[in-house]
Amino acid sequence: MKAAIIGGGVIGGGWAARFLLNGWDVAVFDPDPEAERKIGEVLANARHALPGLYDRALPAEGRLSYHASLAEAVAGADWIQESVPERLDLKHKVFAQIAEAAPEGAVLGSSTSGFKPSELNAEGAQAIVAHPFNPVYLLPLIELVGDAGACERAAGILKTIGMFPLHVRKEIDAHIADRFLEAVWREALWLVTDGIATTEEIDEAIRMGFGLRWAQMGLFETYRIAGGEAGMKYFMEQFGPALKWPWTKLMDVPEFTSELVDLIATQSDAQSGHRTIRELERLRDDNLVGIMRALKKTGSGAGGVVAGHEAALPLADAAAELPVTAAQQVPATWADYNGHMNETHYLELGSRASDAFMALIGADAEYIAAGQSYFTVENVVKYLAEVRVGERLEVTTQVLKGEGKKLHLFHRIARGGEPVASVESLLLHVDLTTRRTCAPPPEVAERLSEIAARHGGMARPEGARL
Numbered sequence: 001m002k003a004a005i006i007g008g009g010v011i012g013g014g015w016a017a018r019f020l021l022n023g024w025d026v027a028v029f030d031p032d033p034e035a036e037r038k039i040g041e042v043l044a045n046a047r048h049a050l051p052g053l054y055d056r057a058l059p060a061e062g063r064l065s066y067h068a069s070l071a072e073a074v075a076g077a078d079w080i081q082e083s084v085p086e087r088l089d090l091k092h093k094v095f096a097q098i099a100e101a102a103p104e105g106a107v108l109g110s111s112t113s114g115f116k117p118s119e120l121n122a123e124g125a126q127a128i129v130a131h132p133f134n135p136v137y138l139l140p141l142i143e144l145v146g147d148a149g150a151c152e153r154a155a156g157i158l159k160t161i162g163m164f165p166l167h168v169r170k171e172i173d174a175h176i177a178d179r180f181l182e183a184v185w186r187e188a189l190w191l192v193t194d195g196i197a198t199t200e201e202i203d204e205a206i207r208m209g210f211g212l213r214w215a216q217m218g219l220f221e222t223y224r225i226a227g228g229e230a231g232m233k234y235f236m237e238q239f240g241p242a243l244k245w246p247w248t249k250l251m252d253v254p255e256f257t258s259e260l261v262d263l264i265a266t267q268s269d270a271q272s273g274h275r276t277i278r279e280l281e282r283l284r285d286d287n288l289v290g291i292m293r294a295l296k297k298t299g300s301g302a303g304g305v306v307a308g309h310e311a312a313l314p315l316a317d318a319a320a321e322l323p324v325t326a327a328q329q330v331p332a333t334w335a336d337y338n339g340h341m342n343e344t345h346y347l348e349l350g351s352r353a354s355d356a357f358m359a360l361i362g363a364d365a366e367y368i369a370a371g372q373s374y375f376t377v378e379n380v381v382k383y384l385a386e387v388r389v390g391e392r393l394e395v396t397t398q399v400l401k402g403e404g405k406k407l408h409l410f411h412r413i414a415r416g417g418e419p420v421a422s423v424e425s426l427l428l429h430v431d432l433t434t435r436r437t438c439a440p441p442p443e444v445a446e447r448l449s450e451i452a453a454r455h456g457g458m459a460r461p462e463g464a465r466l
């Protein structure tokens with residue numbers, strides 16, 4: 001699949017990274033002579049952050065190319081994403097050029113934060129709004145606005161690259177999320193204008209409290225809990241009248257004077273000027289990955305989207321002679337002070353491989369919930385080569401013994417076929433009620449002995465110790 005990125009600034013660069021790291025070819029058109037450098041830096045950030053979300057390898061990266069003309073970039077594209085500056089006249093001009101060169105059937109998306117499809121298409125274009133959030137390579141939300149059929153098709157594609165399409169049923173200025181953000185922005189402008197708070201104090205008020213809540217439950221579910229056992233209706237009965245003044249009176253718009261702009265810029269410099277934009281982006285991304293990984297565990301919000309996307313990423317070649325039981329692109333968070341993958345993560349990969357092998361023989365999540373499982377009683381990890389951030393690892397598993405309650409596995413961790421480590425694991429089948437070992441039921445025992453018999457004909461791996 002191929003995406004054409006028209007305008008490769010903050011948002012176009014993020015789109016390029018999202019598509020590329022999900023295996024799409026990406027063609028960029030941007031007249032800025034610095035575009036290649038800027039996109040390169042965004043891509044470095046994305047490569048650093050995105051693999052950290054997943055416990056499986058993303059597809060191999062697609063091919064990235066830069067083009068001297070828009071027509072060349074859009075040739076053969078399945079998705080064309082416009083991300084030029086937020087000026088309607090410019091967007092009209094660009095969509096007229098896209099219309100002349102776009103292949104039949106390509107999705108035409110605009111990143112516009114505020115324009116409605118009827119405004120974008122006023123001169124005959126057939127675009128939909130596909131409004132992303134910065135950083136596009138990490139945040140799943142895409143607001144889709146426009147023709148229902150086109151939005152549905154776009155939504156299907158976006159899901160395959162790990163995004164969460166939200167269909168905005170009625171077009172309005174700034175869609176749903178930006179309308180909301182603009183209201184928050186308006187109040188922040190007031191607070192600074194009136195000398196109530198500095199930019200730093202406003203940020204503290206968000207990140208130390210309600211910002212944390214919003215990432216996982218949004219506004220309404222959070223307030224439902226605030227109503228206590230009496231729930232949402234009670235919450236509104238209690239706080240509706242009490243808060244009427246702020247939510248009805250705070251509607252005036254402060255004047256956006258050059259003095260206000262200077263005041264905010266000065267406060268922002270004092271708050272964050274000691275860090276470069278790239279440093280701030282890395283900090284933001286590392287925090288987002290940590291938050292989203294925590295959300296993944298409970299399936300909440302964006303974490304649920306990552307979990308769903310991860311489940312759809314195939315474990316390569318399950319039918320191979322030795323099953324592939326784990327695949328992972330080494331995330332930045334796995335590196336230690338020696339500049340390579342830390343020892344603990346070799347065992348983590350071995351543990352995930354054991355889980356995958358258990359699922360293969362029927363001892364999956366449902367089986368465990370029904371009361372039986374395997375416990376690991378011994379592991380031997382052998383470190384054979386250094387592994388660096390970004391490298392792709394694949395784990396294959398050989399059964400050395402699968403008999404009665406005993407399961408003896410040998411996981412080979414390889415990089416492009418070269419062995420970098422092994423994790424040898426001894427597991428015992430356990431009844432989770434009595435917490436005692438027991439033989440697995442026939443259906444699991446049979447699947448295990450079938451694989452064990454196949455693997456029994458293979459040479460015992462060099463380095464097997466148990």
Ligand SMILES: NC(=O)C1=CN([C@@H]2O[C@H](COP(=O)(O)OP(=O)(O)OC[C@H]3O[C@@H](n4cnc5c(N)ncnc54)[C@H](O)[C@@H]3O)[C@@H](O)[C@H]2O)C=CC1
Pocket residue numbers: 006007008009010011012029030031032035082083084085086087094111112113114131132133134
């Ligand atoms: N920055 C943000 O946080 C977000 C921005 N957006 C939307 O994304 C769009 C782009 O915004 P940013 O990336 O922030 O702007 P930007 O200024 O960082 O990037 C715009 C890019 O478009 C290029 N460009 C200008 N004219 C062009 C043309 N005729 N053909 C191709 N490229 C051209 C520029 O050289 C520049 O690299 C806007 O519609 C904006 O509303 C959407 C979500 C968030």
Ligand SMILES: C[N+](C)(C)CC(=O)CC(=O)[O-]
Pocket residue numbers: 112113132133134178181
């Ligand atoms: C400020 N903004 C209107 C460009 C913001 C967006 O459109 C979305 C975002 O990433 O916050």
